[in-house]
Amino acid sequence: MTGDLARFSINQMTVKQLSLPELADACGRLGIANVGLWREPVQSYGVEATAKLIRDAGLTVTTLCRGGFFTAIDPTERTAALADNRRAIDEAATLGTDTLVLVSGGLPAGSKDLHGARERIADALAELGPYAEQHGVRLAIEPLHPMYASDRCVVSTLAQALDLAERFPAHQVGVTVDTYHIWWDDNAPAQIARAGATGRIHTFQLADWTTPLPEGVLTGRGQIGDGAIDMREWQGHVEAAGYTGAIEVELFNDALWARDGREVLAETAARFVEHTA
Amino acid sequence: MTGDLARFSINQMTVKQLSLPELADACGRLGIANVGLWREPVQSYGVEATAKLIRDAGLTVTTLCRGGFFTAIDPTERTAALADNRRAIDEAATLGTDTLVLVSGGLPAGSKDLHGARERIADALAELGPYAEQHGVRLAIEPLHPMYASDRCVVSTLAQALDLAERFPAHQVGVTVDTYHIWWDDNAPAQIARAGATGRIHTFQLADWTTPLPEGVLTGRGQIGDGAIDMREWQGHVEAAGYTGAIEVELFNDALWARDGREVLAETAARFVEHTA
Numbered sequence: 001m002t003g004d005l006a007r008f009s010i011n012q013m014t015v016k017q018l019s020l021p022e023l024a025d026a027c028g029r030l031g032i033a034n035v036g037l038w039r040e041p042v043q044s045y046g047v048e049a050t051a052k053l054i055r056d057a058g059l060t061v062t063t064l065c066r067g068g069f070f071t072a073i074d075p076t077e078r079t080a081a082l083a084d085n086r087r088a089i090d091e092a093a094t095l096g097t098d099t100l101v102l103v104s105g106g107l108p109a110g111s112k113d114l115h116g117a118r119e120r121i122a123d124a125l126a127e128l129g130p131y132a133e134q135h136g137v138r139l140a141i142e143p144l145h146p147m148y149a150s151d152r153c154v155v156s157t158l159a160q161a162l163d164l165a166e167r168f169p170a171h172q173v174g175v176t177v178d179t180y181h182i183w184w185d186d187n188a189p190a191q192i193a194r195a196g197a198t199g200r201i202h203t204f205q206l207a208d209w210t211t212p213l214p215e216g217v218l219t220g221r222g223q224i225g226d227g228a229i230d231m232r233e234w235q236g237h238v239e240a241a242g243y244t245g246a247i248e249v250e251l252f253n254d255a256l257w258a259r260d261g262r263e264v265l266a267e268t269a270a271r272f273v274e275h276t277a
Numbered sequence: 278m279t280g281d282l283a284r285f286s287i288n289q290m291t292v293k294q295l296s297l298p299e300l301a302d303a304c305g306r307l308g309i310a311n312v313g314l315w316r317e318p319v320q321s322y323g324v325e326a327t328a329k330l331i332r333d334a335g336l337t338v339t340t341l342c343r344g345g346f347f348t349a350i351d352p353t354e355r356t357a358a359l360a361d362n363r364r365a366i367d368e369a370a371t372l373g374t375d376t377l378v379l380v381s382g383g384l385p386a387g388s389k390d391l392h393g394a395r396e397r398i399a400d401a402l403a404e405l406g407p408y409a410e411q412h413g414v415r416l417a418i419e420p421l422h423p424m425y426a427s428d429r430c431v432v433s434t435l436a437q438a439l440d441l442a443e444r445f446p447a448h449q450v451g452v453t454v455d456t457y458h459i460w461w462d463d464n465a466p467a468q469i470a471r472a473g474a475t476g477r478i479h480t481f482q483l484a485d486w487t488t489p490l491p492e493g494v495l496t497g498r499g500q501i502g503d504g505a506i507d508m509r510e511w512q513g514h515v516e517a518a519g520y521t522g523a524i525e526v527e528l529f530n531d532a533l534w535a536r537d538g539r540e541v542l543a544e545t546a547a548r549f550v551e552h553t554a
Contacts, residue, residue: 149461184426228427
């Protein structure tokens with residue numbers, strides 16, 4: 001492992017064309033020590049089997065993506081969401097990661113009530129926080145870019161995420177700082193400091209902002225260095241706030257997915273070295 | 278004119294398939310008293326000719342869209358942008374509207390410096406504000422949704438827009454409050470109050486938030502009532518802040534543009550009545 005890659009973590013979605021064994025092997029060859037995993041491919045491979053594979057490869061799991069989707073009003077849907085999040089916490093614990101990333105959910109069909117949706121997230125966190133703590137897992141609310149506010153995540157800024165997180169102990173609930181979602185926000189650096197002061201920066205993720213955005217705006221996360229975001233500036237903010245953990249690169253990008261996964265992984269590692277301190 | 282439509286203004290882009298004479302005629306038939314115009318179709322028809330057409334039809338021009346694009350670093354480009362904005366101010370004065378909407382511009386190619394771009398906007402406003410005042414025109418900085426921050430407008434929130442506007446007298450520089458751009462922002466109601474307290478709400482525009490967003494995210498502004506935004510709630514905020522002016526509906530929507538313009542105009546007026554107070 002080069003020193004420059006010591007803090008690098010590759011989020012599995014960046015190279016989703018690689019199977020878990022291929023990913024583990026490629027990481028070994030490139031000197032990559034950390035991975036962020038997603039529930040669906042882990043479940044497909046088997047949670048215990050993934051844990052063994054990753055452990056045998058000497059890799060550290062920095063995060064599991066993702067829990068959340070807490071905004072349903074229907075009691076049956078709410079109960080199902082909470083049960084699914086308990087399973088996600090169990091999976092995180094089995095994989096040996098201390099961080100479960102949460103995408104909190106959008107507005108229920110027909111609802112225009114952002115405030116109510118955000119309060120239902122708080123209710124869910126109150127139920128899940130102690131369960132997560134018992135399993136050694138921290139919940140990391142991820143504010144998503146405001147373009148996802150209606151259909152994916154009503155938590156649109158770090159300030160909103162911290163307003164929620166601070167109702168709970170920091171070892172239960174913190175935040176995900178992802179450059180893609182917050183780069184436009186001149187209030188974000190102050191919120192990063194606020195998060196750091198109470199030990200709530202549970203993970204730091206990178207993606208670059210490129211345009212034009214694709215239809216549905218889900219698969220336009222740009223390769224590091226290709227877009228408008230100054231990665232070193234944001235790394236500086238989280239480090240000034242005391243963050244010393246892994247830095248995960250998480251890209252959803254049709255063009256990258258169409259390429260050879262090992263090549264994309266090597267390129268992403270190189271870009272990380274080039275664009276971080 | 279029905280009482281319910283008294284404050285309604287149809288932004289020309291909503292029914293861009295109508296020529297200016299068709300728009301004026303259709304407004305007359307539907308009892309619509311106010312229009313927001315765009316520079317390009319006005320220039321094509323002729324500024325003086327448009328002014329006469331609108332005056333003869335008894336219509337009021339609530340805004341002219343749009344000036345701005347102030348973020349260029351290249352001196353030649355900056356000079357050209359300022360000259361073009363002086364022309365936009367002249368056109369607004371000729372059309373008899375007191376409000377020029379500003380889309381401030383994105384990041385120059387290769388730049389990652391949002392702060393610098395925002396400062397260049399302030400520099401441009403310092404040059405244009407007095408010129409606008411001499412012509413009886415107010416500049417209305419429009420914060421655009423953060424999804425436009427890199428390529429269209431580095432001013433992403435009402436707070437940022439007011440931080441810029443408040444460097445100048447309110448009769449020179451204020452803001453555009455557009456539901457589409459700010460609906461996700463829990464800080465926006467307080468910023469509307471801030472804008473109202475200094476007389477800086479220069480126009481109030483409506484569009485609804487619908488998903489999925491189209492590629493390029495420019496033509497997805499939803500018909501009033503079709504999406505996630507509670508129009509009455511935002512109307513309540515601007516009115517509590519003292520705004521008594523026109524309420525402009527501005528939609529860019531491929532599906533609406535593909536339909537008969539008169540039918541879309543009638544539908545939009547009906548939706549306005551249904552979804553505003």
